[in-house]
Amino acid sequence: MSGIAVLLVGVVLCFWGIGSLHVAVLAAGFGLGWLIADLFNASLTTLILFALIGAVASWVVTTLIFKFSAYFIGGLTGAMAGAKIADVLQPGDNNWALSGIVILAVAVASAFLADKYRARALLWLTSIGGASMILAGLGRTSDTLAFLHEPEAGWEQITSTLLWIALSAAGWIVQRRLFADKLKIQTDEGSRR
Structure with a gap:
């Protein structure tokens, strides 16, 4: 159950994040609360509590x-990406201090990018943040996919990272096509009219 909830929220954020800022805020806050609590192997109840508090507070x-x-959503989705990066960089037990530094650095950089480049940056950030949630959710659904949630050093880290990049790119492509008018992108169909 726990993996499915975060997986579904991740899919919404990754593939539909730029479509509604309210949905993006709720999904990013949910994901941030979940991923931060998950870094430290919290129980399911604690994960859900942190996720709900994160969604409402956001x-x-x-x-x-x-x-x-835009600044705030960029910071939230950047913090989610930072939590995933901290997890990839530290196989096994995570160090609170290093995780905090990575999460904060990526969150601040993402916030400034989102403030400066608005929809274009949010397109990337929601795709990246949603992809990290999808992998965290998939990793909790079965023992076979557990390496997506907590990759060990070696092939698991490489596979998890490559899947994260591929899912992020897929989310970017889908959102770019679905919300071309919101992003003010001329599509092939629009250029033929």
Whole structure:
């Protein structure tokens, strides 16, 4: 059950994140709470609690400071990517300090990119953040796929990272096609009219 919930939220964020900022905020907050708690092998109840608190807190803060929503969503999705990077860089037990530094650095950089480049940056960030959630969810659904959740050094890390990149690219392509008008991208169909 736990893997399926985060998997579904990841799919929404990865493939439909730029479609609705409200959905992106809720999904990114949910994912951030989940992935941070998951870094430290929290119980299912704690994971769900952190995820729900993350979703609600993200939405409330974004609503209060909507002017800075792109910055905030960029920071949230960047923190999700940072949590995945911290997990990939530290097979086995994770170091709180190193994880915090990586998450914060990627979150701040992503926030500034999202603020400067708006929809284009959010397209990338929601795809990357959603892909990390999909892999975390898949890794919790079966023992065979557990390496996607906690890859050991070697082929598991390489495979997990390559799948993360492939899913991120797929999410980027799907969102780019679905929301071309929102991104102000001329599609092949639009150029034929």
